[in-house]
Amino acid sequence: MAYKQSPGRMNMPKTGRGVDTVALMTGTPAPLYQKTDALDGDEVPNYNETKGISAPSTATTTSSNKTYKETYGPAQEKKYGSFANYTAAADEWNANNPKKPTPSTTTTSETKNIKIGENTPNSVQTTAVNTLQNTKNKLVATTEARQLARKKDSVEDANKLIKSRARKNGKLTEKDMADAQAAGDRGAILKGVIANKQGNLGRSNESIMDIVKSISEKPSLD
């Protein structure tokens, strides 16, 4: 519903009502700490502070930008009689009433980076990059170490399986070898062993320990 104001009934609200006039007059600067950081609850400093500088101008210009000729018109002619008289009167008036230099407000803004502790925004970014790189390197190293450990474990598991089956049954069947292969997830070497000893390992002249030894000596199975 539109509000219709009766003319003269009440004044329009003044702008700035409720603002502390003393604060306005003293120009209280904005607080440095303005809000809290969302991630840790600390007060966040205004890192990019725009600083306003007001300085009086050193200009001592006393004359108007307009020339006498531009300001001379019928009214001046009527008052002074001629342009020469007007010019003389104007010169005299200006000499007696020097215009005070107007302190023009020159506002410059500069952005400065506040240094907190030992860090600046750039150094934080550098730290972040280094941390990321170090973490990545550590991750790659850890992954490689895990893979190596897995390979070692797989060889050891396969060897244990071969030994146990051989001791239990007296010989290795194709299934034993397949199980060993599955346990170790290894292809080439065990396949070679299978090819050589297929179905006949128990009667082979080569001892089980020799086979195990031959596998153990070749840990690179992939």
Add this chain to the structure above:
Amino acid sequence: MKKLLLITALFITFITNAQHVSNLGGVWEATDNSTTYLTIITVDPEHKVTSVHNVSFDPAKEFYEHILGQAYDYLISTHYIKRNDYTIKSKLISIDKFTMKRVITGSANMTIFYKKII
């Protein structure tokens, strides 16, 4: 018809991969100055997030977030700041490769958008 299905499948793959959690890997900066922390997220070769690390201007303020779980396109983590008794649970959502959204609940409730800087 086959071509249409193929194109649709490719398009769906493209769209879904754009939001994959592995896109969270990198250094992230908040776009709205709500936090001064840079968030560093590392992803392992199996495309799982392994760490969420936050660095700030003050080296003493660095902290890791505890990862509670992760799904296809988001990660849930939590952290506690003792000096302020400040507990935050975050849901880090991958919008695309260069945009991340963090929805925080707990001591503060808000949404922060990040852009990837590295």
